[in-house]
Amino acid sequence: MTVSTAIARLNAADPDFARDLDHLLSWESVSDDAVNQRVLDIIKAVRERGDAALVEFTQRFDGVDAKSIDDLILGRERLELALTRITPVQREALEKAANRVRMYHERQKQDSWQYTEADGTVLGQKVTPLDRAGLYVPGGKASYPSSVLMNAIPAKVAGVAEVVMVVPTPRGEVNELVLAAACIAGVDRVFTVGGAQAVAALAYGTESVPQVDKIVGPGNIYVATAKRHVFGQVGIDMIAGPSEILVVCDGQTDPDWIAMDLFSQAEHDEDAQAILVSPDAAFLDRVAASIDKLLPTMERAEIIEKSINGRGALIQVRDMQQAIEVANRIAPEHLELSVAEPQAWLPHIRHAGAIFMGRHTSEALGDYCAGPNHVLPTSGTARFSSPLGVYDFQKRSSIIFCSEQGASELGHTASVLARGESLTAHARSAEYRILTQEKGN
Structure with missing residues (x-):
């Protein structure tokens, strides 16, 4: 050569x-009209036919002889078996890497906070983990156990209750390192499906695959295109170049x-x-x-x-x-x-x-x-994007608790601004809370 x-x-x-x-x-992404339409068709089929469509697409695209969805589910015991099938040196490397990734991301955790103003009004922020996250992992020979650690561990550190992993096994080829990494990272469920059909299943749910709140992880152009289409139904990490x-x-x-x-x-x-x-x-x-x-x-x-x-x-x-x-x-x-x-x-x-x-x-x-995450913004998007982290698996809710006096004082300000926007109901809603003696003034 x-x-x-x-x-x-x-x-x-x-x-x-x-x-x-x-x-x-x-x-430029190579997601042309043909790819786009194929992905839309796959998403539609999964939404309409659920598990049956997943089995059909896995047979067709991955060459896997699956009779039912049960053939595409790996239990926790299978992940633990993978730990015994890799070499001791590989297991040690995975565990050391996982510990370092976990230790780094522990520092990213955000806590809820509140403060009280002089009149008793309380303002703050409540930080809550997502209920369920979906992790897409490429399968076959092009497998990346490091990506499993980098995507699953921040989710678990954030407090996500359930991490669901999808990974294709083309022609039945299972990567033991990937499964071992999933075990170490605390992945809860694994489905051996891939492509746009896996993304659709995570986004909308099927009889067996639970619907998730956010999908993370790299994939080919079909996966990237599918993530674009399901964004809004679920959150996504990024469209990586x-x-x-x-x-x-x-x-x-x-x-x-x-x-x-x-x-x-x-x-x-x-x-x-x-x-x-x-x-x-x-x-x-x-x-x-x-x-x-x-x-x-x-x-x-x-x-x-x-x-x-x-x-x-x-x-x-x-x-x-x-x-x-x-x-x-x-x-x-x-x-x-x-x-x-x-x-x-x-x-x-x-x-x-x-x-x-x-x-x-x-x-x-x-x-x-x-230790830091290797899921990073590409194609110049580092101008406005950040590495994947614990914060990607947490939501922030504002907290507003007004005392009687606080509601009265804020009511004046809200009233002026609301009437300036011709939103009378807004104004009157705030004005109802203004104390009588202040109204008289």
């Missing part, structure tokens, strides 16, 4: 740099390290994006040489090659200040600050899903076991 790279080289000093960068970053990494380097990190960091995202799929920004032109040359040297040694070399050649780039900037400006413009999913003093630059970073500080902090550590 012959692989070679021709990674794009951009220079921030070029007059067309902004246009070229926009072109590099552009990515391809994985991406941006490395900002001062030129002093081992170029082999940087090349492999770029590969770590490029190997996900051909649409993944890996970009290096540095003020050191000679260093960019050395990284390009490392890419060419290391690429033939990679198991997923063909995927990396297509990703690097299609969407990757080495960007030269004037200085580190401009490097940070470019990073904020890109708003990457993963940002590595591979520099001497990352803490000095951290205050200048405004947009990034996760920030990896220093030369020794590879993005891969965040994917598996550092």
Whole structure:
């Protein structure tokens, strides 16, 4: 097998740099009209025929010989069996990662709060976990037990009573690591269904699959399209684009390290994006040489090659200040600050899903076991979105308790504003609570 790279080289000093960068970053979902209509048909069928439709689609799309929905349900004992089927080293790694993820997310828990004003009025916020969350997990060989931990553990930390997992098993292929991760993370129920039909089942419920309040987890274009359509019926985490990494380097990190960091995202799929920004032109040359040297040694070399050649780039900037400006413009999913003093630059970073500080902090550590969540905003959405966390599985309700005096005082203000909006019933409702002596004044 012959692989070679021709990674794009951009220079921030070029007059067309902004246009070229926009072109590099552009990515559109491939959810065309045919995919969209197919997903709508699947959702309709699941809503109308429930379990029967799930069995039919699983037979057709996954090649699973399921006679009934019972053949697509895995009990808790099956998850516990998976723990005995993986190696002791794998179990130890899963448990260590789970403990770190749980410990980090415990710090995100929000508590209800209240305060009392001088007149006795009480205001506050009540924090309540969702009743039930649905977790979509890709199945077969492209399985990610780390995603099970990252999605299920925050839900459990938040206090979600029931986490329901759906995972396809194409041609009956079960991934024991995924099931073991589900066991460790505390998943309550597992259904071996996937695709748009699984999303529809979680959103609307069937005779066997319970309806959930929110659906999280990655999937293919059919899953992403289905999540778009059921949003509103249920909550969703996000519509994720391809994985991406941006490395900002001062030129002093081992170029082999940087090349492999770029590969770590490029190997996900051909649409993944890996970009290096540095003020050191000679260093960019050395990284390009490392890419060419290391690429033939990679198991997923063909995927990396297509990703690097299609969407990757080495960007030269004037200085580190401009490097940070470019990073904020890109708003990457993963940002590595591979520099001497990352803490000095951290205050200048405004947009990034996760920030990896220093030369020794590879993005891969965040994917598996550092602790923070690896479900991150992509495609520039870090400008307004955050990593998945405990807060995604909690709701906040406002608390308003007015004392007699408080209702009377607030009634005056509400009355003026309501009448200004010509909403007389609003005004009179508030005015009824104004104390008689105040009305007389």
